[in-house]
Amino acid sequence: MLVALTVAVSVAALALAAWCGFAALRDQPTKDWHFIGMAVVSALALVQLVIGITQLARGEKPDQGSVIFVSYLIGALLAVPMAGFLSLAERTRWGSTTVAAGAVVLAVLEVRLHDIWGG
């Protein structure tokens, strides 16, 4: 379950990064549809956080420790929304670039999460 979610979040994050990177290439700021995309990715990350904590509560142990695992889950949840808020204040291509960078950061966090869980 957790592995499937990790893959789903990674793919969604990379898609968002490509989409916002494309907007930046075309010199466009983030638009309503981009924000809906960010909301979808963030919702997936939230589900992942809930499932991850549920797994911990059921007594399963991540390879590299629960504290690190939960920190990464929280980081994964915050990465895209934070970049999204920044892009609200910067209505240029650089706002889109920042969201794309945030999505890449999320994808990297997912890879690390996978290692930490030991899947």
Next chain:
Amino acid sequence: MDETATGTKTEPTGGEAGDGGTRAGRLVRGPGLLLVWLYGVMSVGAVSRSVYQIATEFEHAPLAYALSAVAALVYAFITYTLVRGGETARKAALLCCAAELVGVLTVGTWTLAEPSAFPDATVWSDYGMGYLFIPVLLPVTGILWLRKARR
């Protein structure tokens, strides 16, 4: 939608060069936003990582963890100066970016030359390879942007 896109595309610094308003010293605009985001991410990552490592397993690799803590402080300080803005902050950030670059290159070379001194990786090990080389790219872009933002 296209109207808003073209309407906001005007150069944010265009009309303000003469009035010397507070916006003139803003460093978080255009490419600066991406920079502050990446520095913010590195700060959060490096600070939480070194707090955890120093609190739980400092004896395992004291040198590596101490260096990571220094890196974390540098990142946090640069993030703060970038957000704060203004000429003094710009100069301070420029200085820190230079120090950061020196740090990355020194620690990077050190870890390659004498791996035995580092039982565990630092943020700056192997020129920041574990962090997609962002640690070595960030100060270079930072210095370029901060020089460009001078007025």
